[in-house]
Every structure is written in structure tokens, then in C-alpha cells.
Amino acid sequence: MQRIDWYFDFISPFAYLASESLWRFPAEVELRPCPVLFAGLLNHWQTLGPAEIAPMRRFTFRHIRWLADANDISLRMPPAHPFNPLKLLRLCIALGAAPELVQRLFRFVWAEGCSPENPEHWQDLIDELGAQDCEPLLAADDVKNQLRRNTEAAIEAGVFGVPGFVLDGEVFWGVDSIDFLLACLEDPGLLQSPGMQAADNMPLGPSRRIK
Numbered sequence: 022m023q024r025i026d027w028y029f030d031f032i033s034p035f036a037y038l039a040s041e042s043l044w045r046f047p048a049e050v051e052l053r054p055c056p057v058l059f060a061g062l063l064n065h066w067q068t069l070g071p072a073e074i075a076p077m078r079r080f081t082f083r084h085i086r087w088l089a090d091a092n093d094i095s096l097r098m099p100p101a102h103p104f105n106p107l108k109l110l111r112l113c114i115a116l117g118a119a120p121e122l123v124q125r126l127f128r129f130v131w132a133e134g135c136s137p138e139n140p141e142h143w144q145d146l147i148d149e150l151g152a153q154d155c156e157p158l159l160a161a162d163d164v165k166n167q168l169r170r171n172t173e174a175a176i177e178a179g180v181f182g183v184p185g186f187v188l189d190g191e192v193f194w195g196v197d198s199i200d201f202l203l204a205c206l207e208d209p210g211l212l213q214s215p216g217m218q219a220a221d222n223m224p225l226g227p228s229r230r231i232k
Contacts (some may be wrong), residue, residue, distance in 0.1 A: 022049060022050070022051050022187075023049070023050050023051065023188065023206065024050070024052075024053055024168060025046070025050060025051070025052050025187065025188050025202070026053050026055055026174075026178070026186070026187040027043075027052055027053060027054050027055060027184065027185075027186055027188050028055045028057050028064075028175045028183055028184065028185040028186070028187070029054070029055070029057065029183050029184050029185075030056065030057055030058060030059035030106055030110065030178050030183045031056075031106045031109040031110065031113075031121070031126055032059055032102075032103055032104065032106040032131055032164060033059060033183045033184065034081075034085040034096075034131055035183070035184060035195060035196045036083070036127070036183045036184040036194045036196075037083070037127045037128075037130070037131040037132075038088055038089065038092070038094060039184040039195075039196040039199065040123060040124050040127045040184075041092075041094045041124075042092075042125075042196065042199055043120065043124075045199060046203070046206075046208065046221070049067075052120060052205065054113075054118045054119070054120055054123045055174070055175065056110045056113045056114055056118060056168060056171055057110075057120075057171045057172040057175045057180075057183065058106075058107070058110065058169075058172050059106075059167070059182075059183050061169075061176075062172065062175060062176065062180065062182065063181070065090065065176050066181050068181070070103075072102060072103060075163050082098070088124060089195075093210075095132040096131060096132065097131070097132060097133060097134035097137065098129060098131075098134055099130050099131070099134055099136050100134070100136050100139070102135070103139060104136055104137065104138055105137070106137070108137045108143070108159060108169075109129075109130070109137050110168055111158075111159040111164050111165065111168060112126065112150075112152070112155060112159060113126055114164050114168055114171075114178045115155060115158040115161070115164050115165050116150065116152060116153075116155075122150075125150075125154075126146075129142075129146055130208075147164065154230040160161060168181060178190070178192065179192045180192055180194070181194065182194050182195065184196060186199075186202055187200065188202060188205060188206070189209075191205070193205075200218040204225070
């Protein structure tokens with residue numbers, strides 16, 4: 022059985038859209054959910070998230086709105102963005118990170134417009150999940166360390182953004198890479214084709230000088 026490692030953070034609307042598209046993967050493929058801290062990826066690769074650049078932020082949320090409408094995916098923006106996703110990430114890990122749980126937590130933010138930073142929203146979620154005694158778990162070292170290990174594993178695999186999918190050591194980034202990933206599942210030799218080899222060996226030209 023082939024396995025895909027699926028790296029995500031609940032802060033990302035693109036990761037939410039990807040979570041609503043997982044039904045497209047063949048049933049015989051094992052999908053392993055891996056919650057990560059997106060900010061940790063950004064810090065490592067020394068880059069900014071799309072919501073941190075003003076013109077890109079405006080385009081990003083327009084694009085998300087359009088993608089959701091075009092694909093008939095429910096979307097209700099959270100009260101503010103960015104928000105602190107740590108409680109959701111740790112809750113996901115503490116409760117086992119099953120795909121159904123991951124989808125529920127994504128919908129909490131992006132389909133229902135709720136925030137983990139709102140005490141009423143958070144309590145309603147905890148009550149629904151029957152996890153009223155979860156607070157000590159969220160502060161547990163093993164849960165924190167697992168999130169750290171997931172993020173380090175993503176970086177080691179070459180994941181630079183979310184959603185990120187890793188198949189046989191190859192990274193696929195973004196909700197719009199799902200078609201590419203499905204094509205590689207269908208044709209395992211696709212990345213070894215002459216065109217792909219030429220893309221891999223594109224010469225590096227002069228680099229811009231960063232002040």
C-alpha cells in the first residue's frame with residue numbers, strides 16, 4: 022500500500038480546501054495526517070506566509086472565496102486571521118489525529134467561522150468532542166514534542182508550506198497540486214520522464230541581491 026504523509030496547519034485556508042478534497046484519493050492509498058506549525062516552516066525557510074504580504078493577503082482571501090464557491094465547499098471566514106492555531110494542533114494530536122477529526126477541526130474554523138481563541142467557541146467544540154478534560158493533555162510534554170517532531174519531519178522532507186503532501190520522498194505543495202499528485206499515483210514513472218528531468222536540472226541563474 023502506498024502512503025502519503027499529509028502536512029497541514031489549521032491556520033491555512035488552502036489546507037482546509039485540501040481537507041475537503043481528500044475523497045479524491047484512491048481508497049487503497051494510506052493517508053497519514055501530520056499536524057505541523059506553519060510558522061515553524063516559515064521560520065526555517067525564512068519566508069512569509071501569503072497573509073503577511075498586504076497585496077497577497079487581499080488576493081489570497083478572494084481566491085479562497087472563489088475556490089470554495091467554484092468547488093461547492095462551505096466557507097465562513099474566522100473572526101480574524103492570523104490566529105493562534107496551537108490549541109487546535111495540540112488537540113488534534115492529543116485525540117489521535119484521525120482524518121475525521123482533522124476534518125472536523127478544519128470545519129470548526131473555516132466552515133463555521135469559529136476561533137479557538139474564543140472561549141465559547143472552544144468550549145462548544147470540546148463538549149461536542151467529549152474532551153472536557155483535555156486541557157492537561159494540551160499542555161503535556163509528549164503532545165508538544167509530537168508537534169515539534171512533526172514540524173521537524175516536514176522540514177527534513179523538504180516541505181515548505183501547507184498543505185504539503187509527501188509521496189515516496191517527493192513533495193507536492195498546495196491544494197492545486199492534488200491533480201499532479203493523483204497523476205503521479207496513476208503513473209509512478211511520471212517524475213522520471215525527460216520533461217521532468219529537465220525541470221529538475223534547470224540551471225540556476227544570477228540571484229538577486231537582498232539588502
